[in-house]
Amino acid sequence: MVKTDLKTNRPKIAIIGGGVAGATAAVHLGELGQDVLLIEKGEGLVNGPPICHLHAGGNLYREISEQQCIELLRQSLETVRLYPHTLNKRPTVIAVPNSDPGDPMDILPRLNTLRSAYQLLVNEDARNELLGNPNDYFRTYNRTELEALQQCTQPEHPSTVDEWMIPVVQNINLDAIKYPLIAVQEYGWSVFRLGASAELVLERLPNCDVRTQTTVIDLEYTDAQWQVTLLSDLGVKEQVTVDYVINACGYQTGSIDDMARHYRKRLVEFKAAYVTHWPDCQQLWPEVIFHGQRGTPNGMAQLTPYADGVFQLHGMTEGITLFKDGLVSSDLRSAQPVLPTYLQTKLTQGWSLDAQIERTDRAISHMSQFMPTFNSAGIAGKPLFGAQQIPGDDATLRAADVSFEEDHYARIEIVKGSSALSAVRKIAQQWQLAAADGVQDIELTHPISMKLTAQQVEDKALAMADDRGYPQALAKVLGE
Numbered sequence: 001m002v003k004t005d006l007k008t009n010r011p012k013i014a015i016i017g018g019g020v021a022g023a024t025a026a027v028h029l030g031e032l033g034q035d036v037l038l039i040e041k042g043e044g045l046v047n048g049p050p051i052c053h054l055h056a057g058g059n060l061y062r063e064i065s066e067q068q069c070i071e072l073l074r075q076s077l078e079t080v081r082l083y084p085h086t087l088n089k090r091p092t093v094i095a096v097p098n099s100d101p102g103d104p105m106d107i108l109p110r111l112n113t114l115r116s117a118y119q120l121l122v123n124e125d126a127r128n129e130l131l132g133n134p135n136d137y138f139r140t141y142n143r144t145e146l147e148a149l150q151q152c153t154q155p156e157h158p159s160t161v162d163e164w165m166i167p168v169v170q171n172i173n174l175d176a177i178k179y180p181l182i183a184v185q186e187y188g189w190s191v192f193r194l195g196a197s198a199e200l201v202l203e204r205l206p207n208c209d210v211r212t213q214t215t216v217i218d219l220e221y222t223d224a225q226w227q228v229t230l231l232s233d234l235g236v237k238e239q240v241t242v243d244y245v246i247n248a249c250g251y252q253t254g255s256i257d258d259m260a261r262h263y264r265k266r267l268v269e270f271k272a273a274y275v276t277h278w279p280d281c282q283q284l285w286p287e288v289i290f291h292g293q294r295g296t297p298n299g300m301a302q303l304t305p306y307a308d309g310v311f312q313l314h315g316m317t318e319g320i321t322l323f324k325d326g327l328v329s330s331d332l333r334s335a336q337p338v339l340p341t342y343l344q345t346k347l348t349q350g351w352s353l354d355a356q357i358e359r360t361d362r363a364i365s366h367m368s369q370f371m372p373t374f375n376s377a378g379i380a381g382k383p384l385f386g387a388q389q390i391p392g393d394d395a396t397l398r399a400a401d402v403s404f405e406e407d408h409y410a411r412i413e414i415v416k417g418s419s420a421l422s423a424v425r426k427i428a429q430q431w432q433l434a435a436a437d438g439v440q441d442i443e444l445t446h447p448i449s450m451k452l453t454a455q456q457v458e459d460k461a462l463a464m465a466d467d468r469g470y471p472q473a474l475a476k477v478l479g480e
Helices: 022-029 066-082 102-126 144-148 161-172 191-201 250-260 341-349 352-370 372-376 417-430 447-451 454-467
Strands: 013-014 035-039 090-096 136-139 181-184 208-209 215-224 225-232 236-242 245-246 266-277 287-290 301-305 309-314 327-329 384-392 402-405 409-412
Touching: 013 022, 013 236, 013 454, 022 035, 022 191, 022 208, 022 409, 022 417, 022 447, 035 066, 035 215, 066 102, 066 417, 090 102, 102 136, 102 181, 136 144, 136 409, 144 161, 161 181, 161 372, 191 447, 191 454, 215 250, 245 250, 250 266, 250 409, 266 341, 266 352, 301 352, 309 417, 352 372, 372 402, 372 417, 402 417, 409 417
Parallel strands: 013 035, 013 245, 035 208, 090 287, 245 409
Antiparallel strands: 090 181, 136 181, 215 225, 225 236, 266 309, 266 327, 266 384, 287 301, 301 309, 402 409
8 A cells, every 4th residue: 555654754645647737746746855656547758738839928829818928937937947958949930910800019018018027037036047038038020121031041050030030031921921020039848858857857766656557547535545546557456545636637637526526617628730841941940820810710820840840730720720629618517528529539549640631731731821832841740639628617728727625635737838837836835745934946956857968858858759659850959
């Protein structure tokens, strides 16, 4: 039986789910010296919905509140300090097409607010200067400036925003967008290097027991402890006793809530991104976002660059990233929203080749309306896909982290991966798992994490990409 260590009097904490939320919770609590049992039904950690950028400030989403943007900025900086080898340091370009009713000038007040918030965070701690100098947080380009850049040659290692902009202005249709064009220091975030970082740290923490290919099939709170029944992929059933349960199951959070008898209303949304290769591309790109109205044929088009001419595409239409009936809600019978059968099949059995090709081709076509040269791109691998939970009933919610119930039960309910560290720090405080007057410094409280080298993380990430059937380009470091 797994239970409180009588020698150390440390409680035992079960974390259910090994995605970004659960893995980060295990890393943080493990580094604090707690006894952690991490339970993940898959073969490895951090293998969920696609991640492409930090969402630092959330400034790519016009529909979310300014307060959420500020919170996401803070959470993102904290997360990068914990996982320092996960960034792809390239800017993000925001364009408003002529087909969109929005005005790029409407974005500027929010960016000014975020620049001020970023400056305050850097003033508090110089180590928060992770997105470049706050004075350079964003800049605008008029058409004349862009046309001048068209004549330039990008250096092998671009270091200025102008140099990053060169392939953009040489390939997009400048007649199809409104001005100004905006470049923001919103960096890329590698899901493979994030997963690699977490796995490497947990391998080095003897107080962390990681059980992969293991499913929780029952939970019961008895005599002030949780009885957790596990089933391995080999069919071996085991019951463990723990003092605390953290539900970090992502889109399946509701199924664990049902077992624990703690109801919570939530939404679940299935999404996919598509992996493409553009052989004609010999330049280093920023991310490029073409704004659009979500769910319409003119939905946002997003180009996320990786190494070796590989690009990840989102198209916020029902035929590309979004799916008909892909946003579902819990009801009074269960805390777990139920996706349509065809989407559940994708989650459990994967995609048919025909479906992969069809949706990837649509994504390429959607991008090509703004970048005609991109029509020579082709499919480079299976989609990055998964279901995203959203607590409550507000589909625009992006900054969310943790909720608590009685019986030492908590849920990490993140919508964006950068919220995970904030959530587990709140859990540690609420449950007094760290001294109230203890050190809060991220680097000092995570010595094992800080010892990882960039090469160790990239090597592990490359192996993970191979194991999961994705191009190694998705794991490689890109940018400065």
